[in-house]
Amino acid sequence: MPDTLLFSMEVALNGLMAGVMYALVALGFVLIFKASGIFNYAQGVMALFAAMTLVGIQNGQVPFAHLINAIFGTKIHHFGWQVPALLAILLTVLVMAVFAWAVNRFVFSKLVNQEPIILFMATIGLAFFLEGVADLMWGSEIKTLDVGLPQGINTWIDETTLNAFGYGFFIDNLDIVATIIAALLVVGLVLFSQYTKQGRALRAVADDHQAALSVGISLNFIWVLVWSIAGFVALVAGIMWGAKSGVQFSLSLIALKALPVLMLGGFTSIPGAIVGGLIIGVGEKLFEFLIGQPYLGGATENWFAYVLALLFLVFRPQGLFGEKIIERV
Amino acid sequence: MKKLGTLTVGAIIAAAPAMADLVIPDLSYRTGPYAAGGIPFSDGYQDYFTLLNERDGGIGGEPIRLIECETGYNTEKGVECYESTKGEGALVYQPLSTGITYQLIPKAQADGIPLHTMGYGRTSARNGEVFNNVFNYPANYWDAASVAVNYLLDQNEGSLDGKTIALVYHNSAYGKEPIRTLQALGEKHGFSLTEIAVDHPGQEQKSQWLQIRRERPDYVLMWGWGVMNQVAIQEAANVRYPMEQFIGNWWAGAEHDVTPAGAAADGYLSLNMNTINPDAPIFEEIRTTVIEPGLGAGAGDNVGKVLYTRGMYAAMLAAEAIAKAQEIHGTSDITPEQMRDGMAALEMTEARMEELGAPNIGPVFAVSCQNHGGSGEALVQRWNASAGAFEPLTDFITPDTSVIDPLVEEDSLAYAAENNITPGCAE
Structure with a gap:
């Protein structure tokens, strides 16, 4: 098989895996937008906050230690214990649920019936506030995330493809884990929305707020629920991305990778987020390999993802799986 | 009132x-x-x-x-x-x-x-x-590029002829700084240079490291900053690129750059303009x-x-x-103008560094009206993951001024021409 074809296959496979990582971030946006019509600018910061909280709990770090020490003149930083990864994840989910409640109680319950742009602006404020809280709570240094995820080349794929094609493909074990987790997450979300009372209520709210209210569904409860689920998705994305680079403030910028996915897949579709992620991932990686690196000096991925999304928008403004909005006068 | x-x-x-x-x-x-x-x-x-x-x-x-x-x-x-x-x-x-x-x-x-x-x-x-x-x-950055090449020359018995070096760089003015110098050094020493750009912030570098895995350059130099460094070191470990052939510049060689990759970062090299003690x-x-x-x-x-x-x-x-x-x-009670005179007459000697309680913290150098850049020397340090510290691998290495000086002159005189500056010492 010619080298270029083999390399392209490897690049495409890695693009699919990268796409899954983008989709993990995009899922959080979709959940909140679908249920409440809010484009949550803070989703990337939520991933950062969740990952920082997880590492902080795991390492027994005292939250707000610098603040406490500055006020009381103490020198405390750690409780002196290590929390097992699974327990730390559960505690972080709890923290994200409390955060969801607080966001709805103190922000969005005051903004009922406001224009979508006002709600969007509120999430911008929320993003900066949450970033500041994360800094005060856990500090700015880079933290190593260790929840036992495997990393590095998958030797089985490497050897199998080497025997078959004479060239061993590189696939990162972390990406394989991310793919499995994303699949479980999507199946879990679909089962939840189809077969549970709360899931059906969530779909009803997504379809029509007022109709849902009229049959006794509590909007507040549903919004807290959906922000909690988005918080959980943010934690998963934070773990996956944080395992690569350590947990640090640039983690919030992963939201930039989710935007073209949303434009392409639609803001209201969970399968759209996954398929959009895959298309963006493969598209940008193949473009970089076939055109970017040889002819354009490389580093084309960031902008090409948006070009690809724009191309789709021209033909399907609602995205691949988004709902077509038709307003009749 | x-x-x-x-x-x-x-x-x-x-x-x-x-x-x-x-x-x-x-x-x-x-x-x-x-x-x-x-x-x-x-x-x-x-x-x-x-x-x-x-x-x-x-x-x-x-x-x-x-x-x-x-x-x-x-x-x-x-x-x-x-x-x-x-x-x-x-x-x-x-x-x-x-x-x-x-x-x-x-x-x-x-x-x-x-x-x-x-x-x-x-x-x-x-x-x-x-x-x-x-x-x-x-x-400066051009010194850094030259010091890295001089280190590699030393590792290869004085010849880099036919070798391949990849530069993984932050796609910004900072990251592009060493390209010109490395190209000139490539012509002089016979190595080929592959430039691999990484867009800000550098959280995703799969394409770049797949390229390195395919092409297997003899050495990889990195001009990175922020999250780009941590991801690059992790990806290098993932594609099993040897850490002893991977050299970051001095902004890609702090503890937080290597610790997220854990033991896999052991042996990673970087430049430093000061010693660690x-x-x-x-x-x-x-x-x-x-x-x-x-x-x-x-x-x-x-x-x-x-x-x-x-x-x-x-x-x-x-x-x-x-x-x-x-x-x-x-x-x-000095003024900024007087401060400039002090900077232009600065001299750091071994004895003075010792006296300040920081023996050998940096190279010995003297600044002058003409040369605001010091000696340009830097050292190579190696990350010891088990000790959790960078260890010096070399003494301070002198850059190749025969390549850098003409580049400095060309670029600075172009700036002077663009800005109507008549070169001369400040009065």
Whole structure:
């Protein structure tokens, strides 16, 4: 098989895996937008906050230690214990649920019936506030995330493809884990929305707020629920991305990778987020390999993802799986 | 009414700058995506001046007044910090960002305030006859590129003929700085250079490392910053690229760059313009005089680390230049113009570094009106993952001035022509 074809296959496979990582971030946006019509600018910061909280709990770090020490003149930083990864994840989910409640109680319950742009602006404020809280709570240094995820080349794929094609493909074990987790997450979300009372209520709210209210569904409860689920998705994305680079403030910028996915897949579709992620991932990686690196000096991925999304928008403004909005006068 | 008038006068007096102080702005970045690098540098920078205030009452009997201004590593905020602090009588700025430096060069030139862009910024500012107010000692990016190549020459019995070197760089003005020098060095030594750009912030580098895996260059050099460094080192480990053939520049060689990759980062190499010695007497003094009484800029957990040491070294060079300016002009209360004279006459000797409690912390160098760049020497350090520390692998290595000098001259003279500057020493 010619080298270029083999390399392209490897690049495409890695693009699919990268796409899954983008989709993990995009899922959080979709959940909140679908249920409440809010484009949550803070989703990337939520991933950062969740990952920082997880590492902080795991390492027994005292939250707000610098603040406490500055006020009381103490020198405390750690409780002196290590929390097992699974327990730390559960505690972080709890923290994200409390955060969801607080966001709805103190922000969005005051903004009922406001224009979508006002709600969007509120999430911008929320993003900066949450970033500041994360800094005060856990500090700015880079933290190593260790929840036992495997990393590095998958030797089985490497050897199998080497025997078959004479060239061993590189696939990162972390990406394989991310793919499995994303699949479980999507199946879990679909089962939840189809077969549970709360899931059906969530779909009803997504379809029509007022109709849902009229049959006794509590909007507040549903919004807290959906922000909690988005918080959980943010934690998963934070773990996956944080395992690569350590947990640090640039983690919030992963939201930039989710935007073209949303434009392409639609803001209201969970399968759209996954398929959009895959298309963006493969598209940008193949473009970089076939055109970017040889002819354009490389580093084309960031902008090409948006070009690809724009191309789709021209033909399907609602995205691949988004709902077509038709307003009749 | 009289009471109000008294209060107003009092407020004006209190708000007015104490002009007798030696004012040092610290353009730090403790927030945002690059905070992990900005915090230790700023802590080291401030703690050294605090030590001088506490131990010696300042420099030459004149207290130092630090003004910290948060830039978030953002160019616009950096310029705002400069504009809002220069009226306080600022003696020298350490912009701590190549982007901010480029914006400040014409401003500082017009205002007569010196910039110290230590190991970053505009490389050709080494030509002091064009850039009267800009100093980039002890080394610049082109020196770094040359030092890396000289190290590789040493590893290959003096020849890189036929070798392949890949440069993985931050796709910004900073990341592109070494390209020209490496191309010139490639022509001289016969190695081929592959340039691999990584877009900001560098969280995703799969394409770049797949390319490296396919092409297997003999060596990889990295001009990275922030999250790009951690991801690159992790990806290098993932594709099993040998760490001993992977060399980062001095902004890609701090502890936080390697620790997320864990044991896989063991053996990673990077350049450094200063040595690392947490047991040096100066750190002991900082711990006892600044950190323990609670006067530290941070919690004290960064003392002795790579970027803390660099920040402290930057402050040390600024303090030495202040002392030199006081000596030249016979006054303790110096002006920015006098500070520039002090910087242009700065000399760091082995004996002086020893006397300061930081033996061998940097290369021996002397600044002059013509050469604002120092010796350009840097060393190669190796990450020991089990010890959790960088260890020096070489002594300070001298760059190839026969390649760098013509490039500096060409670039600086082009700048002079564009800006109607007649090259010459400041008067």
